[in-house]
Amino acid sequence: MRAAMAGLVAVAVLAVAGCGGGDDPAPGAATDGRVTGAVTVFAAASLTESFTRIGKDFEAANPGSTVTLNVAGSSALANQINQGAPADVFASAAPKNMTTVTEAGNADGTPVIFARNQLVIAVPAGNPKGVTGLADLTRPGVKVAICAEQVPCGAAARTALDASGVKLTPVTLEQDVKGALAKVKLGEVDAALVYRTDARAASADVTGVEFPESARAVNDYPIVALKAAPNLTGARAFVAYVRSAPAQAVLAEAGFQAP
Template sequence: MNARAMLTAMAFVVTVAGCGAGDDRTSGGAADGRGVGAVTVFAAASLTESFTRIGKDFEAANPGSTVTLNVAGSSALANQINQGAPADVFASAAPANMATVTGAGNADGTPSIFARNQLVIAVPRGNPEGVKGLADLGKPDVKVALCAQQVPCGAAARTALDSAGITLTPATLEQDVKGALAKVKLGEVDAALVYRTDARAASADVTAVEFPESARAVNDYPIVALKDAPNPSGARAFVAYVRSAAAQAVLVEAGFQAP
C-alpha cells in the first residue's frame, strides 16, 4: 500500500491530546506504561467518545505519551491493518472483524473482551413517527438507516430484525454506526438502529427507543496489541489500561456493559 493510498484508507484520525512531543513520539517505553511514547489505536467508530476520554486519561497517567485514534467501521479497520497500515492496537466492535486480523497473523497474543454493547432505535427528539419498537420500522412510510451488514452494528441489526421476523428495506446503508446516527440527526431518516452508547452520546439530538429483541444481538468488543506495532510496549500498556478499573468506569458511564 503506497503512502497516498494509506492516507486515503485512514478514515477519521483523532489526536487525543499530545501531553508531550519531542523524542517521546518515537516507539519504546517500559511495559508498565512509563514513557510509552506514541500509541496509535485503531478503534471501532462506536468507541470514539469513550476512547477519546480514555486516551486522555492514559496520557495523564503516562507523561510524555500520546494516543492517536483512527476510528471507522471495524471491517474497514481490519482491512487497513491487514494491508499494512501502521497501528499499535486494534479495538473491534465484534469478534468477527477481530478474527480477520488474528486469522492473518497480525495480532500479538490473544484478544480479550473489554466491553459489550446493545442496539437501540434512534429517532429524532420528540419521536415524530411514534416509533415504539422494531415492528414500527417495517411500516412503509418509515425511513430507516442501517449499518451495512459487514459492519458489526449492521450484523447485529440483521440478527435482531430476523429474530423479530421483520423485513424492511433501509433507506440507506452506512459504513459505520456514526453514519447511521447522522442520518437521524440530519432529519434524513425517521429512525436508525444504532448502539445504545452512540444514542446516549447524541442525546441532545436523538431519543433512544429500547426494544427487547436487542438482547439477542449483543456485541462483544475485543482488543489486542498488534504483531507489527511500531510501539510494542506502548501497545501492551494501552491494552492493559483499557482493561483497568478506571477505563472500565468510563465505558460503563458511556453505556457499555461490562464484559
C-alpha cells in the same frame, strides 16, 4: 490528543503521526516504568467518545505518551491493518472482524473482550413518528437507516430483525454506526438501528428506543496489541489500561456493558 477520523485517507495521516517524528519521544518505557511515545489505536466508530476520554486519561497517567485514534467501521480497520497500515492497537466492535486480523497473524497474543454493546432504535428527539419497536419501522413513510452487514452494527441489526420476524427495507446502508446516527441527526431518516452508547452520546439530538430483540444481538468488543506495532510496549500498556477500573468506569458511564 490528536484524532484521525475514518477512512483509508486517515491511514496516510496516521503513518506520519505514529512514527514518533518531530517532538514525540521515542516509543517504549520510561525509566520509571511509564509508557512514552506515540500509541496509534484503530478503534470501532462506536468507541469514539469513550476512547477519546480513555486516551486522554492514558496520556495523563503516562507523561510523554500520545494516543492517536483512527476510528471507522471494524471491517475497514481490519482490512487496513492486514494491508500494513501502521497501528499499535486494534479494538473491534465484534469478534468476527478481530478474527480477520488474528488469522492473518497480525495480533500480539490473544484478543480479550473488554466491553459489550447492544442496539436501540435512534429517533429524533421527541420521537415524532411514535416509534415503539421494530414493527413500527415498516410503517408507510417511515425511513430507516441501518449499517451494512459487513460491519458489526449491521450484522447485529440483521440478527435482531431476523429474531423479530420484521421485514425491513432501509433507505440507506451505512459503513459505520456514526454514519447511521448522522442520518437521524440530519433529519434524512426517521430512525436508525444504532448502539445504545451512540444514542446516549447524541442524546441532545436523538432518543434511544429500547426493543426486546436487541438482547439477541449483543456485541462483544475485543482488543489486542498488534504484532507489527511501532510502539509495542505502548500498545500492550494501552490494552491493559482499557481493562483497568478507571477505563471500565468510562465505558460503563457511556452505556457499555461489562464483558
